[in-house]
Amino acid sequence: MTALLQLENLSIVAGDSVLVEPISLTLAKGQRLTILGETGAGKSLLIQAIMGLLPPPLRRQGTVRIVGQDIDTLSRKDQQRLWGHHISMLPQEPWYSLDPLMRSQQQVAEVYECVQQERPDQANVKAQRDLVGVGLGEAGHRLPGQLSGGMAQRLAFCAATAGGAEIVLADEPTKGLDISRRDYIAALLRQKGEDGAVLTITHDVEVARQIGGTIMVMRNGRLVEQGNAESLLGAPSAGYTQELINAAPESWPSVRRHQPNVSRATVLEAQGLEKTRGGKTLFKELDLVINQGEIVGITGDSGCGKSSLGDILLGLLPADKGRVVRAPGVAPYKYLKLYQDPLAAFASAASLKQLFDDVIRLHGLDARKVPPLLEQLRLSPALLDRAVHEVSGGELQRLAIARALLLEPVFLFADEPVSRLDPITAREVALLLTQVATEHNCAVLLVSHDPYLVEKTCDRTLALGAPE
Secondary structure (H helix, E strand, O other), X not given: OOEEEEEEEEEEEEOOEEEEEEEEEEEEOOEEEEEEOOOOOOHHHHHHHHHOOOOOOEEEEEEEEEOOEEHHHOOHHHHHHHEOOOEEEEOOOHXXXXXXXXXXXXXXXXXXXXXXXXXXXXXXXXHHHXXXXXXXXXXXXXXXXXXXXXXXXXXXXXXXXXXXXXXXXXXXXXXXXXXXXXXXXXXHHHHHHHHOEEEEEEOOHHHHHHHOOEEEEEEOOEEEEEEEHHHHHHOOOOHHHHHHHHOOHHHOOOOOOOOOOOOOOXXXXXXXXXXXXXXXXXXXXXXXXXXXXXXEEEEOOOOOOHHHHHHHHHOOOOXXXXXXXXXXXOOHHHEEEEOOOHHHHOOOOOEHHHHHHHHHHHHOOOHHHHHHHHHHOOOOHHHHHOEHHHOOHHHHHHHHHHHHHHOOOOEEEEEOOOOOOOHHHHHHHHHXXXXXXXXXXXXXXXXXXXXXXXXXXXXXXXXXXXXX
């Protein structure tokens, strides 16, 4: 069986430090491989090394062969000719692969035109078919900035697979998706693996189970164990693998329940809110009261208005009808948002340390609070010396949480705050958010596609339906 992708003793180094220890693997047509592990395990670095996209000063060692060609023997131009035709990549952050000035359907149609040489009319028909398949049939006219995080992820998936490449590298392809959409994307990857070869990076055990094939478990840049998906997840030999399986939200104990008979001050009240987008009503006549120390969950499919509701409550988006009343005498910066896409919360031109220092200086905060917060979120202080694009999505989300907690908020709109985190870290962050609510009387409005996470962490739930 002809190998489509071969890695021989592939490792990743930075100076004298080995970030990913040597890994060898072969993928042929009809094979599916999922690399499972927590944030910082080196999974995304592996895909970047295969594509030749490692940021300096990181370096790849070992051999990468794509459809039999050693990429080290090819010019940069010849390597790029492999992209789209033979190998395609779905990056962890959809915004990296989408043109912010191009409408959604055209983003997919352009791939059909440029890679498969389709006529524009044929390309548009196929692009529309692909968008309908992932529930974006009516979003083809929208720009990426007008999409929710989950919708952008589905659009990026369509664009990444439209070229028909035999090899698909999918880096966390289901993060931020509701369960039905997650299962749909997993099914598409499984099907793609029957026609070509699929290498998927994920921290979602259920996604790995549904894709099937072979699983490799990584931790701290090392291969922990590998084997058939059904056998490995049914009877893992490594304690770490079992820990990942047990960390799924459905296995969590209920981490807290607010005492309903305790009187607490109201920090925010919404009265008769209504919001329409794209000619469809997201919600109307919506009333909501949130009190100190309370955690309220919001559930609903991608695009139903969860993020829009939170933005209205924070004054970031106007409501079409109704009003929002906040507690008197509280500084505006005490009402904060944890973004679904952490890139939206950080300027890319400065180091993370500078961005933290700016907040500390602006609000007269105690810089000594930063190290214990980082430790609590399992973050190395050395990460602050890096730029935004030099840390993983999971690390950046935890840094966003740390920066928000420095301001001791009274209200925190947490928009899918753990969707980019592995199960172990997600459980720790969810616990941290509940501790903040309890210890600091901070109200939390928690958006999640995962009903188990909401059930385990929230006092009550607001379910939004499909747009009318």
